[in-house]
Amino acid sequence: MSEHPPEERDWTEVQSSAEFVELRRRLRVFVFPVSAAFLVWYLGYVLLADYAHGFMATKLIGNINVGLVLGLLQFVSTFAITGLYVRYANRKLDPLAAKLRDSIEGEGE
Known part of the structure; x- marks a missing residue:
């Protein structure tokens, strides 16, 4: 970086x-797929609740x-995703963010 x-x-x-x-790449590698998977899971639940009354x-x-x-x-998966994100951030994001900061x-000079 500059002085x-x-x-x-x-x-x-x-x-x-x-x-x-x-x-940014590391953040996106986690956030986009997990967000998409959760939205599909949530939408699936809503569609089942609306159209599959007998099954539900x-x-x-x-x-x-x-x-x-x-x-x-749905609640369990939300907490699980939060835990996975914290673990991922601690291992992959925070060290790089600290180095960048x-x-x-x-201080790194």
Whole structure:
């Protein structure tokens, strides 16, 4: 990076740096596929709830039916995705972001 203090830095230079490009690539590698998968899963649930009443009303145990289980799994999948993202960010994003921040702030020089 250049030798200017952060307030005088050319931010287009930072955005075009290899480190920043790699950070954005790593973020997109996780966020886009996981977001798409979750939206498909959620849309599938909504479509089943709207068009497959018989299937969703199928009793599994006592008064617990398929619709209730799938609805609860929506919450479980949300928490699972959050946990996976935190783990991914800690391993793949945060170290690179810290390195980039240090180089921008001049501590890595």
